[in-house]
Each structure stands twice: as structure tokens, then as C-alpha cells.
Amino acid sequence: MNEHVFGVILAGGSGTRFWPLSRERFPKQLLRIIGEGTLLQQTFERLIQDISPKQMTIVTNDIQAETIRLQLNEWKDDLVDNIILEPEGRNTAPAIALTALQLMHRDPDAVMVVVPADHVVKATKKFIKAVRFATKLATHGHLVTFGIHPSRPETGYGYIQPNKRKKVGSQGPFTGYSVTRFVEKPDLSTAQRYCRSGNYFWNSGIFVWKASSILEELAVQNPTMSKKIKSLAKYVGTSEFPAQLRKTYAKMSSLSIDHAVMEHSSRSVVVPVDFGWSDVGSWGSLEEVATLDKDGNVRNGNIIDMGSQNSVLFADRRVVATIGLDNMVVVDTPDATLVCRKDRAQDVKAIVSLLKEQKAPEHLEHRTVQRPWGAYTVLEEGHAYKVKRIEVVPGKRLSLQLHHQRSEHWVVITGTARVTRGEEVYDLQAGMSTGIPQETPHRLENPGQNLLEIIEIQNGPYLGEDDIVRLKDDFGRLQPVQ
Amino acid sequence: MNEHVFGVILAGGSGTRFWPLSRERFPKQLLRIIGEGTLLQQTFERLIQDISPKQMTIVTNDIQAETIRLQLNEWKDDLVDNIILEPEGRNTAPAIALTALQLMHRDPDAVMVVVPADHVVKATKKFIKAVRFATKLATHGHLVTFGIHPSRPETGYGYIQPNKRKKVGSQGPFTGYSVTRFVEKPDLSTAQRYCRSGNYFWNSGIFVWKASSILEELAVQNPTMSKKIKSLAKYVGTSEFPAQLRKTYAKMSSLSIDHAVMEHSSRSVVVPVDFGWSDVGSWGSLEEVATLDKDGNVRNGNIIDMGSQNSVLFADRRVVATIGLDNMVVVDTPDATLVCRKDRAQDVKAIVSLLKEQKAPEHLEHRTVQRPWGAYTVLEEGHAYKVKRIEVVPGKRLSLQLHHQRSEHWVVITGTARVTRGEEVYDLQAGMSTGIPQETPHRLENPGQNLLEIIEIQNGPYLGEDDIVRLKDDFGRLQPVQ
Incomplete structure (x- = not known):
């Protein structure tokens, strides 16, 4: 291991193309759609x-951080100070520059390996070797990106043309070339020409460079953004940092690192690689990386099928029966189902936009919502009532809170609940219940060794998550939830 | 109105071809799949x-009777003695003969108009005129069936060939012909020949005859069945009838009235008609009778579609997004979803058989189950707990019961609950709750003018519907439920 090398996972994206499995607040990187673990977990472990x-x-960002901490709980001690929260999404350039700034603070010779959280890489060993080679180039000041041999004339990707006469280094199967040019999302005939030429590569979005190099080059290519980021330097590691960051981000333009730096820089280098990369950009692309059954289907969950082929069939616990499908995508979740021709999987984005316009909750989050203390699932909502199943992990507790507009009843279904209600504190076991009147401060805690699960029934004229007045909280959340 | 005419609705069928909207315990006739009201309600009103x-x-039968009474609640006083419960399904011949026997008891000159509960007839006036004409023929002793001009070479139907030289009567657009022969489910080339010939009609399964005629002819054609039915005559109207009926049915063979009588009888007459008949035999056939959108889709419920055509899209409250479908069937229900090519809609039966083999509850009943006092919906089941929403209609109450293996908690969400728990009786309003320990006799009643809804949380090692020990019941159900 090279002690100057740092891994940077970009995990801020919001998900629309894998709806209904992904939601605005629960994007693709947090999903278990292929292989063991979520894409984030696979990226981290790689x-x-x-x-x-x-x-x-x-x-x-704030919304995903809780789930990310849960998914990477095994490394929680390593990550305690290593999760950077962007106040809002500004594409990759500000995120990368901000991280570079912080890493410079830890190690002026830091080399960053920047990886999106939601890509698939099937050949981990080849990936590691490629990163080591790129690290060497990076220490010489190059800004390295990996280029993927295009397997089809994809119009949704960026392409990179290397300058074959300008090799900057070579080792074993790897060669680094200066970049002749970057081309963003070409039209179909151009993409076809690129594929035939053999001299264009897909831009993988994975980068290796010294933190100092990328900051230097940002200063040259985009002085405005560079100045904003540098203005934060003096706050790094201080309590003022979050507030300053929020202020700075509010004025930051949204720009990819490709547009901000790579496309214009003479230091850009591409290393062609072959490590089984896919950005799994839509339901239709899943078949490239997933395991197929004998009829060419990707199958998951409670599917009963008769004679379907070449289809993506994703269910959960509900029964989904499929008969005679060909080149279709069927995705079922507890509150929404997608049935789509595979060649129109890109249109899922438009469905999500429609749902958003209609303010339908199904675009935003799942019926099950992660929280730092566990999770809750909405079982049913009706006029003036809501039923939830609440899971609290051992040793955790919810905030001490009260509601102005609702009473609650809790029935324990498994584990031990420690209930604070006004001045009282008492424990409940499975089969026991309690009622919480409105305006009464209360808290739910799991003092046991096992998962606590309760059913909560809310009654009242208004049942929004924002009628939670937090009086005390273990997770620093004293603002209303949003 | 002819005072000797009686309507007989056959509503005993169990549903597989409209799964997942129909279930074994909730067949097609009870569904609102086309037009206003359920098919049963439409048939009754016609x-x-x-x-x-x-x-x-x-x-x-017992299982459907509760829902049928609810659906025909408007006529409950008329129907109080007019619902015949078969102990088990034995196809149409025993059901019709049994009804004929009972009607003979009321009126020796009774004419029966026998109609399946789950067919569509679009032209009610034409239907009524056809029935009046058939009634005339019936009073002369004919066994009349209606023949439908075949619109396609359907191989799933029976066909009837009239003897054009033997007219038994004629009036306006109607003529009755003696039947040359019945042909059950021909092969495709035969069906095509029938369609071309213009001299074959689909057997609609709607019959008009005197009760005495059908019993006389059954005695000739099937003396065994006839004797069994006649043996019940002396019990009609007595308290012994149900037990005797159960005994007799246990030994009864299962036979359609076509096979048992019509195909062999010289008294069979066919009246060709054109009153917009369909048996709506599968999801694929729905488009023949339903209203289509401009792209040829049948649409229902919470569907968000982009560019689908010629498809049947049936959703409930959950979001179903469909993109680019062509000739597909998508049916979503709270616990199961079907996605099927329209030309394979007949294979839904095979899916239901698979689910039955796997003992999956989704073939048997819905998450919402009707009861004589209202209904319940299972919101969630897990290890050692179950959550239900229970609706009790005004003035009704559940049985006084106890459970050996579970405790229950009730939280009122709307209306007033009168709770009996052991020796206590008390009322709860919305937002109030109570707990029922195991082994404690209890009862839930709605003493108010509005619907009562509660959430029930069950805790215990066994939560089956058969752990209900009924101590008192308003609906004569002192056996365990099943």
C-alpha cells in the first residue's frame, strides 16, 4: 500500500433511472441490484x-449519510471523520475540489482515487493494478482517467480520444496517453464511427491524481470555482466549516470535473483498461453485468414466470406472475410497480418527473425509510391515521420528542422497548402496549441485545413527519425532519 | 310481468381466469371489472x-354468500329466503335441478330464467324481449337456450346447430328452432368452418324453461341424478334440509346441464339472439366489452402510462407505471401482480394452479376479506405478529370469542367501538385503545351510526383464523372459521 493514496467515493447522486427501486432519497448506490452487497458497499470493498x-x-449529503453509515457500519471507526457532507449537489467538480482541499490538509502529497459509488467493476484485481499504474503517473503530476473500450455505439456517454503518439508512461498491459480530446455524448453516427475507429474510449468517470495537481489545474481552468474552494481552506477542521461551506455552495456553479478541468487541460491522461466496468445506467443495462437464467432473464425475488425471455424481472416479497414476456422490464416494490419495454428503459426518468409534478410520494422515498436509529415502514395511511412498523437497533433510541397534532399507540412485536412518557420511564416486552397523548414528551429506546420492533398507530388531523418537536437527540437533529 | 317467471342466478363459480383480481374465494362475478357495479349486481339489475x-x-355457496348479501344489500328483504347454498360445487345440473325443485314448491307453473352471474349483456332491452319470447316457448314445454352469432372461431365455447326446418315459434326478430346438435369446444378448423357456415351459434349458457319441464327431462336423461334431487323434495322448507342436502351432494356427480339434459333432449330449442353478450372469459376478452382509450387500452386505477397500446392496464391504489406496452395485460392488486402477453391470458389458470400447489395465500383470497359484519384487511404479517385494519358496519358486531394462542390490541381510528372484555363492557372513540389478553372472551361491536375502523395488532406464536373459539355469534357461525 502507498500511504499517500486516498480513496474518494462520490456518493451524492440522486436516483431516477432505477425507479421504483431507487428513489430521489434512496439512489442506485444504496441498492442491492447485482452481486453481494449494495453498489456502495462493493465500491468501498474494492x-x-x-x-x-x-x-x-x-x-x-445529509439525506443519504445515515444510510451510508449503516451500510458501511463495519468501518464506522475508520469513517468517523471521513464523510464529507455537501450542503447541496453541484455535480463533481466542487465535490472533488472540496475533497482535495481537505486531503491536502492531511497530506500535501495525497493522491486521490476518485470513484463513483454506483458503478460495477467485475475484475477487482485488474482494477487494483490499473490504479497502481495510474498512481505512478499521478505522482508525476498527470491527471489520469480510465478509458473503456466501447462495446456498442452508446450515445449517453462521453468519449476520449488518446494521442497515440504521446505516451506518458507504460507498464505491463497499461499505457498512459495524453488526451487529444474529450467528446461529450455524440450522436449515433458519430458514436458508430468512434466504435469502428478503435481509437476512442468511454470516459469511465474514475480518476487518479494528486490533490495538489487537480487544485492547481482548477485554478488555471476555472479560477472562479478555485477561489471559492480556496476560501474555505482556513476553516478546514474548525467548527465554522459547515456554515462556511453552506454559504460557499449556495453561490457555487454546478459543473462536472470533465467540463471544469479535464477537457481543457494539457495534463489530462487516459489509460485504456479492461476491468469489466459498467455504469449500470438503466434497467436495460443490467443484463450486461448480472447473472442470467437459461432464458436470458435477470430474476430476483418472488417471481412466478411462465416462458419469459431476455427480461429483467425484479420482485420483492409480493407475488409477481409473468407470462410470455420478451425484452421487458418488470420491477415491483411495496408501493410502486414498473412495467416497461427494455428498449424504453431510459423513459423511466420521465415517469419519475411525472410523479414529481404530481407530488406523488413514490418518486421521493420508499415505504421503508432509514434512520440513524434503525428504520420505519409505513404500513397504511388513511384519513386521520397512519400505521408504521418501527425497528430500533440495539442500544439506539429515537429523539425525545412531542407532537402537537397526534396521539400515538405503540405495541411491541419483538424485543424490549424502553419508553419515556412525560416523567415516567418503563420497559415493555412483546405483546405489551402503551399510549402517548399529544403534547406529551416521549422517547423510544432499545435497551436490549436484539432488534426492537413495534407497531405504531398515529391518530390525529395532521400526521406529517414535520410535526416532530425534538427536545433531545443523539444524532444532532434538533431541526424538524425533512 | 309474468307472475310465474322466476330469475335464477348461478353464482357458485370459483375464479381463476381473472386472477389476481379474482381469487378462489372471490370469483369474477363479485368484481367490478366493467361498467357500474359488479357483474353480479349488473346481472341482478338486468x-x-x-x-x-x-x-x-x-x-x-357459504364462502361467497356473505359478499353476495352485501352486494345485493338493497334487496335484502326480497332475498331473505332466496339464496340457495350448495354444500359444494357440482357444476350446473345439480344447482339447476335443486332450484327447480324448490321453485316447484312455490309455484308448480314456475318458469325459470337461468343466468350465470358473471356474463356481460350490453343490450338490456333486447335481452328482456328475448326472455319474454323464450318464456312463451317455455310455457309450451320447450327447454330454451339463447344462441349467439359467433364473431370469431373461439375454441373455448360450445356451439349449437339449429334445425332450420323445425321452427317451434316465431315473433318479431325472434325464432325458436329445434336443436340439431350441440358441439362442445371444437378444434380450430372446425370452429372456423362453423363460423363460415353461418348455421352455428355459441351456447350462451342462459336458459329459459319451466321448472317442471327440466325436472321431467332430467328424469328421462339422467335418472340417477333425478332420483337424488327428488329425494330432497320432502325436506324442502324444513330444518332438516341443509343436512340432507349435504348428504345428497356428497354423492352427487358433477355435470353441466348441457351434458346432463340439453345435448340429448328433443325438447331443446335455440333462439338466436343479439343482445351484446360476452362471458368475459379472460383478461384478453375484456377489450370486447370495455370502454377503450384512444390507444385501444382498457385502463383502470392508478396507472401512469407512456405510449402503451391495445393493452389491459388494471391497477388499484398503488402506482403502476407502464411504458411502451403492446398487447399486454398488467393487473395489480395489494398482494399480487400479473404481467402477461394478451394472447397468453388463458395461462393465468396455470399460474393459479402453481400458487395453489405452493399453498401461497394469493390464489385463495384477497388481503381484504369480507365478513357478515364488515371486512378485514391484513396490513402486515411477520414472525409472531399480524396487523389488520378491521371495518365494522353500523349496528353489527363480531362473535363473542377467545383465542388460545394470541393477545390482541385494538386502536380505534374512526367511529365508536363497544368492547366486551371478560365481564367488562366499555366504549372507545378514535385515538383510544385496549388490550385483549389470550384466553379472554371478547367482542367488538359498532353501536354507532358511522363505520367503525380499528387497527388490530395480534401477538402470539400462532395467528391462524382457526384459533377463534366462538362463544356467541349473530350469524350462526359457531364452528371454527374456514
């Missing part, structure tokens, strides 16, 4: 093959 | 255009 977990940084 | 509601009889 990088720590060669980078110390203590040298890993995750860039994300 | 017949009472010309038959007094007091002269209507419904033949069904």
Missing part, C-alpha cells in the same frame, strides 16, 4: 483491497 | 327489469 479504510473518504 | 326481486333466486 478500494480497500489496496487503500487503508482510514484513508477512504465518502462525499455525500 | 333481470329485475322484468322479474320481481322477490322472485329472484341466487344459487351460491
